[in-house]
Each structure stands twice: as structure tokens, then as C-alpha cells.
Amino acid sequence: MIDIHSHILPGVDDGARTLEDSLDMGKAAVEEGIRTIIATPHNHNGKYMNEKEDILLAVESLNSALQTAEIPLVVLPGQENRLYGEMVDDLKDDELVTLTNDTRYVFVEFPSDHVPRYARRMLFDMQVAGYKPVIVHPERNMELLEHPSILFEFVQNGALSQVTAGSVAGKFGKKIRKFSHELVESGLTHFIASDAHNTTSRRFWMQDAYHEIREQHGYETFMLLMENAELLVEGSNVNQEEPQPIKKKKFLGIF
Numbered sequence: 001m002i003d004i005h006s007h008i009l010p011g012v013d014d015g016a017r018t019l020e021d022s023l024d025m026g027k028a029a030v031e032e033g034i035r036t037i038i039a040t041p042h043n044h045n046g047k048y049m050n051e052k053e054d055i056l057l058a059v060e061s062l063n064s065a066l067q068t069a070e071i072p073l074v075v076l077p078g079q080e081n082r083l084y085g086e087m088v089d090d091l092k093d094d095e096l097v098t099l100t101n102d103t104r105y106v107f108v109e110f111p112s113d114h115v116p117r118y119a120r121r122m123l124f125d126m127q128v129a130g131y132k133p134v135i136v137h138p139e140r141n142m143e144l145l146e147h148p149s150i151l152f153e154f155v156q157n158g159a160l161s162q163v164t165a166g167s168v169a170g171k172f173g174k175k176i177r178k179f180s181h182e183l184v185e186s187g188l189t190h191f192i193a194s195d196a197h198n199t200t201s202r203r204f205w206m207q208d209a210y211h212e213i214r215e216q217h218g219y220e221t222f223m224l225l226m227e228n229a230e231l232l233v234e235g236s237n238v239n240q241e242e243p244q245p246i247k248k249k250k251f252l253g254i255f
Contacts, residue, residue: 091106108135115144134162
């Protein structure tokens with residue numbers, strides 16, 4: 001299994017604090033069946049700045065430590081970038097880390113309570129520049145939760161999205177769980193990933209999520225999402241279903 005979103009690098013953000021924490025996360029990942037994981041530390045989110053060269057060195061160091069500890073996990077570099085005005089320019093100038101640092105896939109994070117007004121234009125500009133934006137955890141964005149038509153437009157126009165395993169498994173509450181399954185059902189998400197920060201409150205939960213997806217959405221959807229993680233790491237085009245809008249019920253169930 002491949003996990004494309006994690007905070008396993010030690011001491012760089014709100015994920016693993018120490019190398020020991022990282023190794024504990026590595027062991028937990030392997031127990032989940034994960035053999036390849038992308039480290040995606042926060043960047044430009046108002047609190048954390050993680051430069052490209054620092055990330056590459058940290059990934060190299062962690063892989064060495066995992067090998068020494070005989071933990072069969074390969075860590076690849078990545079970055080979770082909060083959307084900001086110069087993002088496309090920084091991508092063109094090779095100052096940001098694409099997923100694996102060898103693909104054109106780029107994580108895009110929105111603030112948790114809204115979608116920036118310039119998001120539509122930025123996502124378009126990224127694609128024009130040859131990149132493939134992947135919107136992370138849209139199910140936990142309050143504006144998208146209330147107005148899923150915004151995400152539908154983004155996906156219809158070529159953006160991808162990644163839902164958190166814990167959201168699918170109900171670890172963030174019933175409302176987010178319901179929305180996560182609606183995104184899967186409507187073809188509005190393309191990846192399931194852990195966004196793991198530790199081995200306690202923000203664990204991997206990948207097995208739980210994939211079990212629910214297989215049970216509720218069928219084997220074909222389960223395999224499509226599993227395969228998409230592999231295709232992303234390869235730098236290949238991922239599977240995409242025709243997106244469908246989500247109808248949100250108004251008060252008393254009247255549309």
C-alpha cells in the first residue's frame with residue numbers, strides 16, 4: 001500500500017516531534033500494510049515554512065534511520081503547500097517539492113474555514129504551467145462542506161482531490177464522514193491518504209478507510225483509489241471518473 005500524505009518527518013511541523021516518533025510512525029505504517037509513504041510537511045501555512053533542500057535532506061536522513069532500525073518503509077519527499085499568491089512562480093523556479101519530487105503532482109491546501117477567492121485562477125494557472133494540483137482534505141474545509149459545488153467545479157476543470165482516511169472512517173465526526181463518502185460516490189476525490197501526524201490522535205487508519213470504501217462503494221472503486229496512489233508515485237495519469245454534483249438538502253429536506 002502507498003500513502004501519499006503524512007507528517008512523518010521529525011521536528012519540522014505538527015507531526016512527528018523526534019526521530020523516535022518518526023520511527024514509531026514508520027512501524028505503525030508497516031503494520032497498516034504501507035510500504036511507501038510520501039512525507040508532506042506543511043509549508044506556507046502561516047506557521048510552518050519548510051524549504052525544498054531541508055525536506056530532501058530530512059527524507060534522506062529518515063530513510064537511513066529506518067533502514068538501520070530494519071523498518072521496511074520507503075519515504076519519498078513531498079510538501080503540503082497552503083495556497084499562496086506566488087505558488088505557481090515558485091513551482092516554475094523549482095523552489096517547491098512536487099509529490100516524490102519527480103512528478104508534476106502538487107498538494108494544495110486551503111484554510112480550514114474557507115476557499116480563497118483566487119483559488120480558481122491559481123488552480124487553472126498551475127495546470128497551464130503543466131502541474132496537476134491535488135486539493136488535500138476537502139472534506140474538512142467548512143466552505144466546501146457547505147458548498148460542494150465549488151469542489152465540483154474545481155474537479156470538472158481538472159483539479160484532483162485527496163480525502164483523509166480518518167475522515168472516511170469517522171474519526172472527525174459523522175458530518176465529515178458522510179461528506180467523505182459523498183465525495184467518493186460522486187467521483188470528486190481520487191486518493192485516500194492518512195495525513196498521519198502521530199500514532200495516537202492522528203493515526204494512519206488506512207485499513208479502516210479502505211474497508212469502508214470496499215463495503216460501501218464496491219471493489220472497483222476500492223481498486224481505483226488504491227491504484228491511483230501507485231500511478232501518482234509513477235508520475236502517470238490517474239484514474240478519474242466523471243464527476244457528479246452533490247445535492248445538498250436544505251432545511252426540512254426540501255431541495
